[in-house]
Amino acid sequence: MKPKLTIFDEPLLYAEGLSKLLVQDKIFSSIEIFNSYENLSEHIKNDPPEFLMISSGILVLTEMYSSVEKILAENKNIKIIIIGNSFDVATIRKLFNKGIKSYLDKNSSYDEFLKSIQSLLLNEIYICEYAKQMMINYISHEQEKQNSHIKDPLTKREMEILKLICDGLSSKDISEGLFISINTVETHRKRILLKLNVKNSVGVVKYALENNIFN
Template identity: 75%
Template sequence: MMKPRLTIFDEPMLYTEGLSKLLAQSKIFNSIDICNSQEKLSQQLQEEAPEFLMISSNMLMLTELCKSVESITSKHKNIKIIIFGNSYDVIDIRKLFNKGIKSYLDKSSNYDEFLRSIQCLMADEVYICDNAKNKMISFISSDQSQQKLHIKDPLTKREMEILKLICDGLSSKDICEKLFISINTVETHRKRILLKLNVKNSVGVVKYALENHIID
């Protein structure tokens, strides 16, 4: 089996070069390239996209990171993206997986966990680091975890549709473009959903959807 190629999109150079040398010793990858600018990464993806791409949250804000992941995976279906996040919350991690990443690590992840994630990806599995996994368990089990919320006024078909898009991490602007409705209409639906579910924000919406098996 041919060894995969890895590209690291991160900075500073001292850190990336050190990681590159460490990984070279593991002999997992055929080659390891370092990109420290978006221009350089775009050029490399155009010329010869690697099988594995590690992107650090040092390089892009979360919104830009999501757009970048979506763009890369739409053009390069076989690329496996590993994100090194900056302690993102559960909704943001879910959003990144929905956009196409295959592995999520954060600042608490060590080298051994990075290698575990690579092994999972090589076996065509996804990987989420222990710290983020614990966050998810805590998120699902906290507050009223043992009881489902019973709402007096059921959600309409459109509200249920919007609820699922909120759980996918879409903004009001994304939802209005996807459903071809005005942003004011989306905001009205959002307010009604929060009111009906008796929750304060999107985190409460996702929690309700998970507890009631509306989403997996």
């Protein structure tokens, strides 16, 4: 059965436009749009959706934190997607700590929104390319300072490959782009995951969010 989506956003013109695209792609069984928190709360209470998209344009940050907490306290199974407004990494981390499952930014594309939905359907978290790049930049900066959170620092080449992995490139793509063998790429990949103590590229994102890498 296809999941239900609720959109909490304004202006309605934008939300309705997104809704029509999603209806055409037949991703959700139903799509509801609200721009009043009271109406949204009543809707969630009576007919909770699997997915809830909240825009930063409709709530200030403190309200967003409290709303996420309240919604998930009443229904922990709702997967919340936040559309941020160039939030910094500390804010994004706090939102994930509150329980959201996906962070997109105002400049994220429709295709990236679809990618986030696919990740959530697989019970994974999703962070947009904007936030992911900030994470990579932060890790790069911390490497220069010999960050104690990563006791065995990544080499310059490992950082280069880490960024390409986070950009979604396969080992074959990386080997062709850097003019090195696939075996060399795989060796670097294994060392990166070992140093960060994670299992895959998704784990890199979780590492940054959950292991105090952001101050």
